[in-house]
Amino acid sequence: MKLSIKQISLGPLETNAVLILDEENKQAIVVDPSFNPEPLATWAENEGIEIVQIWITHGHADHTAGVPALMRALPQPADLLMSAEAYAMVQKQGTEFFGFPLEPFPKPTRFIQHGEKLGFGENAEIAEARFAPGHAPGSVVYYLADAGVAIVGDVIFRAGIGRWDFEGGNFRVLTQSIQEQVFTLPDETILLPGHGPNTTVGWEKKHNPYLS
Ligand SMILES: [Zn+2]
Numbered sequence: 001m002k003l004s005i006k007q008i009s010l011g012p013l014e015t016n017a018v019l020i021l022d023e024e025n026k027q028a029i030v031v032d033p034s035f036n037p038e039p040l041a042t043w044a045e046n047e048g049i050e051i052v053q054i055w056i057t058h059g060h061a062d063h064t065a066g067v068p069a070l071m072r073a074l075p076q077p078a079d080l081l082m083s084a085e086a087y088a089m090v091q092k093q094g095t096e097f098f099g100f101p102l103e104p105f106p107k108p109t110r111f112i113q114h115g116e117k118l119g120f121g122e123n124a125e126i127a128e129a130r131f132a133p134g135h136a137p138g139s140v141v142y143y144l145a146d147a148g149v150a151i152v153g154d155v156i157f158r159a160g161i162g163r164w165d166f167e168g169g170n171f172r173v174l175t176q177s178i179q180e181q182v183f184t185l186p187d188e189t190i191l192l193p194g195h196g197p198n199t200t201v202g203w204e205k206k207h208n209p210y211l212s
Contacts, residue, residue: 003126005149007192011035012100013062016194018151020126020144021049027121029053030070030078031142031151032194035100037066041073052120055112055127056082057153058136059089060166061097063194068103079109081118083131085138087111089168112140127151130181134174135162141181143189150201151192156182158199161210178211 006019015034022028026049030040033054044051051074056064059082071078090105112118114131130141132155139162142151154162156178164171182191187202204211 003123003144003147005144005147005192007198008040010037010040010066011062012098014195015062016192016196017066018192022121022123025121026050027052029055029120031055032057032063032153033066033070034062035065037070038073041070045075050076051078053079053081053118055118055142055151056080056086056140057142057151057155057194058083058139059086059093060136060154061090061093061100061102063153064090064105065097065100065102068106071106080106081110081112082108083138083140084111085133085168086136086140089136089138092167118142132174132177132181133168134164134170134172134177136166137168139177143185148186148188149190149192150182150185152182152194154194156191156199156204156208157193157195158197158204159208160196161208175211183211 004021008017010017011034018031020029112129116129117125119126127142127144132139132141135154189201191199
């Protein structure tokens with residue numbers, strides 16, 4: 001099954017939402033709908049694409065705040081998948097984030113486990129969930145082996161790593177997560193971070209100043 005992967009920058013913190021699209025069956029997964037995801041739902045409707053699942057990399061509001069609005073905008077319900085720790089963090093965050101009001105967050109369809117294979121329809125096993133804590137508890141890296149892509153949230157950026165000074169963050173845990181869950185992927189794997197430009201495992205192994 002040929003999947004295409006698209007990135008869309010959404011919201012005031014320019015969070016990269018990712019769309020995993022099966023063009024043949026006209027189904028898609030949205031990863032991290034950020035703030036103001038309505039254009040995504042409109043686009044899907046215009047293209048005749050059904051958004052069947054929503055995946056979350058971690059519980060910070062700039063990645064999750066748009067989930068209620070996206071769900072409301074979809075003509076049929078989508079499954080919501082995230083780690084139990086990410087859900088706990090969303091609930092703790094309360095009703096405001098950097099001055100932006102947050103809507104009540106829906107209960108996930110189910111919680112993701114480390115090592116679990118995820119997908120939909122004919123693509124039942126397109127991604128492997130790899131837990132990579134240190135930026136946020138229960139951060140998940142979604143590795144799509146066939147596509148040669150990993151959706152890494154705020155675990156690693158081009159020449160950077162996620163902040164470790166938020167609640168539940170830890171520098172040592174974060175760098176260990178990157179070594180064990182990201183740098184064990186093939187060097188040519190394209191990393192899609194939650195903010196900023198894409199990179200590769202090989203480039204970061206050579207150039208990332210936090211990991212040499
Ligand atoms: Zn974050």
